[in-house]
Amino acid sequence: xxxxxxxxxxxxxxxxxxxxxxxxxxxxxxxxxxxxxxxxxxxxxxxxxxxxxxxxxxxxxxxxxxxxxxxxxxxxxxxxxxxxxxxxxxxxxxxxxxxxxxxxxxxxxxxxxxxxxxxxxxxxxxxxxxxxxxxxxxxxxxxxxxxxxxxxxxxxxxxxxxxxxxxxxxxxxxxxxxxxxxxxxxxxxxxxxxxxxxxxxxxxxxxxxxxxxxxxxxx
Numbered sequence: 001x002x003x004x005x006x007x008x009x010x011x012x013x014x015x016x017x018x019x020x021x022x023x024x025x026x027x028x029x030x031x032x033x034x035x036x037x038x039x040x041x042x043x044x045x046x047x048x049x050x051x052x053x054x055x056x057x058x059x060x061x062x063x064x065x066x067x068x069x070x071x072x073x074x075x076x077x078x079x080x081x082x083x084x085x086x087x088x089x090x091x092x093x094x095x096x097x098x099x100x101x102x103x104x105x106x107x108x109x110x111x112x113x114x115x116x117x118x119x120x121x122x123x124x125x126x127x128x129x130x131x132x133x134x135x136x137x138x139x140x141x142x143x144x145x146x147x148x149x150x151x152x153x154x155x156x157x158x159x160x161x162x163x164x165x166x167x168x169x170x171x172x173x174x175x176x177x178x179x180x181x182x183x184x185x186x187x188x189x190x191x192x193x194x195x196x197x198x199x200x201x202x203x204x205x206x207x208x209x210x211x212x213x214x215x216x217x218x219x
Contacts, residue, residue, distance in 0.1 A: 002078055003039040007094050011036045011081075018132060021144040022096030025132050030054070030083040030090070037080055043094040044075045044110065046150065048125050052088030056081045056113070063115045070122035072154055073113045075100070091129045093147060107155045114154070121153040 008017060012028040019025070024043070030052070048070050055064045056071070058079045065071040073079065103110055116122060128146040131139050
């Protein structure tokens with residue numbers, strides 16, 4: 001039987017977790033050589049790979065987002081995932097059902113797993129990550145607004161045959177998003193590392209049992 005993970009639950013180690021207005025935000029570290037068995041998530045999910053390599057395998061598609069690129073997988077979509085070599089670190093946004101119902105009033109594009117790459121939606125997601133790391137009374141309000149804007153931008157289907165050009169205010173430069181019109185970065189050029197960083201390289205492959213996961217216990 002395939003495990004269905006409830007909001008706030010993950011197979012990695014949760015560094016930080018916050019719940020705001022129907023969204024669950026998590027920063028998660030995955031150990032080296034991680035292999036997670038087939039499972040699904042109760043809620044739809046947007047995620048950004050902050051560090052390392054993260055690959056998701058679905059029945060019809062395999063997603064390996066670029067660093068600082070954005071990807072999406074629908075609720076209840078069965079998949080497995082792996083993090084080879086040094087492991088990985090991701091910023092994860094779980095989207096509550098009411099927000100996905102709102103999106104479906106306009107488009108069904110997010111009914112399938114999607115690699116959104118490094119477009120405007122990815123830049124917005126990285127701004128959202130920066131607010132996620134803030135510890136002030138206004139951050140939850142900003143997080144809700146940016147989460148909705150990221151979700152809306154991710155819902156836009158590109159016109160067939162067009163060549164995507166990164167927006168001037170979110171151009172990717174050597175591992176960071178920087179504005180071409182202002183000196184400051186769109187998001188931090190050096191993402192914060194946490195005490196201990198990623199787990200030390202493993203000498204053996206780390207396999208997660210189907211019934212073993214971690215849950216976010218605080219908002």
